[in-house]
Amino acid sequence: MTMTFINLPVRDLATAAEFYRALGFTGDQAELDGDSMMLTISDNTRLMLHLHSAFEAYTGVAATDTATSREVIVGLSAQSREQVDELVDRAAVAGGEALGPGMTNGPMYMRGFRDLEGHQWSFLHMAS
Incomplete structure (x- = not known):
């Protein structure tokens, strides 16, 4: 089965996670490291939140304004x-x-x- 991973840059992991948990996304154990976090949207979809610096290091370009x-x-x-x-x-x-x-x-x-x-x-x- 194919899974979807949505990757987004954020300024603050905890604040972003709190926002998405208010929508029903889950993942209390989801912090991957100090720079990224994964939340579950559904069985096959995950939301990957990355601090801007981590996102930019991963993509090699600046995050979209x-x-x-x-x-x-x-x-x-x-x-x-x-x-x-x-x-x-x-x-x-x-x-x-x-x-x-x-x-x-x-x-x-x-x-x-x-x-x-x-x-x-x-x-x-x-x-x-």
């Missing part, structure tokens, strides 16, 4: 429209930025937010 550009938008599925709204609302309460009301595009309902570092995320539900 999220105030001026987007490198990627991370989208995760939700089980219902209500769960989409609940998760984005939880992100906003935890200090993130909700990006407006939900959008419907055919059978898909989506709503986005930016995390504490300005990385853009969305939750989406596909109606059957």
Whole structure:
């Protein structure tokens, strides 16, 4: 089975982990070293948080300035429209930025937010 690892640079591991735990991500034992941490999103998806210096050493380039550009938008599925709204609302309460009301595009309902570092995320539900 293929696993997905989402790697993001952050300024503070503990603060970032607290934010993502507010969304239901898990991983209390997940600190890999002083510079990186792994949280579980689902059985097959992990979030790897790295201090900026570790991320830049790993990639060989500067981390994207999220105030001026987007490198990627991370989208995760939700089980219902209500769960989409609940998760984005939880992100906003935890200090993130909700990006407006939900959008419907055919059978898909989506709503986005930016995390504490300005990385853009969305939750989406596909109606059957």
